[in-house]
Amino acid sequence: MSKQDYMNTSVQEPPLDYSFRSIHVIQDLTSEEPRSGLRPLRHSKSGKSLTQSLWLNNNVLNDLRDFNHVVSLLLEHPENLAWIDLSFNDLTSIDPVLTTFFNLSVLYLHGNSIQRLGEVNKLAVLPRLRSLTLHGNPIEEEKGYRALVGTMSPAIALAFLPLVVTLLVRYRHYFRLLVRMVLLRSLRDCLSGLRAEERAFSYVLTHALPGDPSHILNTLDHWSSHCEYLGHMGPVKGQILTRLVEEKTPACVLELGTHFGYSTLLLARALPPGGRLLTVERDPRMAAVAEKLIRLAGFDERTVELIVSSSEEVIPRLRTQYQLSRADLALLAHRPRCYLRDLQLLEAHALLPAGATVLADHVLFPGAPRFLQYAKNCGRYRCRLHHTGLPDFPAIKDGIAQLTYAGPG
Template structure:
């Protein structure tokens, strides 16, 4: 049994750790503990609760207000993983600068990133978004339509990315993508990027933008992008959505093709 004196010796260390990682502790409480308790007590998932809030407070047909309502929910109610307003401004700026005609999103979740991308598209552009969780896809579909985007602009595809990507050209009329936004499982980033390359689904000069590369992190993806010789890479540093005390970032990749060298452009 540990003596009181030894136990007391660890108190300063514990207090230091709690102070240093207080933002992470708060995130754990809001994103995991609180949501788990509310799931059990209400019998309704966090994603469905968020949609009910958006349905009650959002303005149909106004994408900006839909996103703002999601932000209010995530700041004041429960943490909802997504792009968020800080990184969202970076995403939207890059989409408007590149003006892509064919966009692919991997990881729809509740549709926040989808609405953000869709409202920044030039007229006549098309977005295909892929979500492997049918329950999340059901919520996202309602959010996308509530924001005012029909199937001609946004096509939601339900299924694992490894199965959907090989079908994009034949079944979903996406021959090549000018812009790819990755925000699904981080361990799938490298696999899916290599699959897009192998199937020649990246247009010359295409932009690949990957979220959460610093938290929770995607080190294998960053290493691959830097070393494979087919991308110009840049890191946009920001903070985790709705958690300004936790650093995060977006990795921007410009596809140069298999025959060109890709220098590192990390600041």
């Protein structure tokens, strides 16, 4: 294949996609599998990809050391790289290595930590650059940023139309989730004056059997699939959670993030005789729904105690105020960005005994890369990832992380 033929065909190739992989250093690309898309990637006889697009967004990269070398190992023609997505990483500057790709036309750098507006001047040597994103960086606060964006807007507009078609096709499942989870829910909230979880509880009251947690859980699954998407743990993850609790037989369980009580019922149902569950929810309105659901399922306060407060305030008081000296199993199901903070709080207050199990939901979507990086590298945990999809959206990959605590070391 001639170079001109390659240029004509490779622009239509799907991207080499390493997004949402918790990648910390560029060298990790050589050991990671790219995400699969609608069309398979084509490769040369040497095994390298023929694409001109490389997506590294939503990772934890803070520099691009060895970028040229690694890209040459992945791409048959790295010099023809035309689209690089580095959005939502931890980059503090624009690495000069990016200026060596003279065919680069699309560069996404939004959602990083770039602080100096002067960094953008480095890209002036790229003759074909027509789309550059910088929003969500500290440079937004610098004088002159708005003027710079204004000069770029025509170029970005030219790139927008073909890109939106690609994104709509590739991420159609995410757009469907956005419509169901945000747009339709917001509309119904305004019309009814109730939250989706409150509407779901009203449905449970008229369709589920009181005192039967399994029937209540099935009723919630039916509501989420056929009426309003709840964004809950769902039956597939529920089976994983139930199996792990039954295997570990924990005497004391701590749940951070009650939400409306779905996962709480799963935990309570799987507790061994005499087991105790403390669950923490910071939203009073959501906690009120959960409290009703938990009691409707037949669990009293001796078995399931609901604490309405933020996790960072509760954890230091668990031993003295709530008489929880140890958590044999902890489920993190609140905000993924808080997982690492709360795990370290549990360690600092000696609430995790050796052999304790820590489960964390949504570690791939929306993702908790810093939490996973810490758990894998600190040397105090054995880690396993249970891969699943979102309820009703199996194409959107997610997972539950299972950590086994080895002790403070």
